[in-house]
Amino acid sequence: MKYCSTCGELVEQRIPQGDNRYRFVCISCDTIHYQNPRIVAGTVPVWNGKILLCRRAIEPRYGYWTLPAGFMENAETTIEAAVRETLEEALAEIHIDGLYSIIDVPHINQVHMFYRATLKDGQFGAGEESLESKLFAPDEIPWDEISFPTVRKTLELFLSEVGSDSFGVHVSDIRHPMASKA
Ligand code: ZN
Numbered sequence: 001m002k003y004c005s006t007c008g009e010l011v012e013q014r015i016p017q018g019d020n021r022y023r024f025v026c027i028s029c030d031t032i033h034y035q036n037p038r039i040v041a042g043t044v045p046v047w048n049g050k051i052l053l054c055r056r057a058i059e060p061r062y063g064y065w066t067l068p069a070g071f072m073e074n075a076e077t078t079i080e081a082a083v084r085e086t087l088e089e090a091l092a093e094i095h096i097d098g099l100y101s102i103i104d105v106p107h108i109n110q111v112h113m114f115y116r117a118t119l120k121d122g123q124f125g126a127g128e129e130s131l132e133s134k135l136f137a138p139d140e141i142p143w144d145e146i147s148f149p150t151v152r153k154t155l156e157l158f159l160s161e162v163g164s165d166s167f168g169v170h171v172s173d174i175r176h177p178m179a180s181k182a
Pocket residue numbers: 004005006007008009026027028029030031
């Protein structure tokens with residue numbers, strides 16, 4: 001951040017009184033511009049034992065396969081965001097079956113949440129941000145072309161449980177590779 005969104009003046013980084021972290025603070029109007037993690041909401045959509053994946057038509061990870069997911073909008077619930085993203089990216093209508101994974105990604109200031117879901121009618125397609133969508137049996141998942149670590153982790157968890165038909169809720173984190181070497 002460089003300029004104040006309230007008055008347009010420059011901002012500087014300092015610790016406001018009573019705080020303990022550096023914040024962007026306007027040098028003119030003193031507005032403190034807090035920055036907090038963003039939530040990505042998505043689904044694991046299933047139909048007849050297969051999982052629906054979308055191939056990304058946008059960067060980053062153009063051409064890679066992903067679970068339908070995206071940034072939550074203001075005034076939405078996480079379920080509404082997950083349902084909307086599934087409709088937008090895979091043109092698929094779903095029933096939400098339950099929360100499945102919450103994965104913190106602190107080095108990029110994001111929290112990814114995936115819900116288990118079932119297609120309503122087996123219909124799907126390719127939305128604006130997808131090259132194509134496709135149903136994959138558990139042994140057909142294109143592991144070498146999966147878009148993001150949180151998608152990979154959620155798929156791995158899901159496939160480890162799908163046979164038992166007993167699903168947990170999994171809370172975990174993915175940290176920057178360099179962070180664990182410190
Ligand atoms: Zn200002």
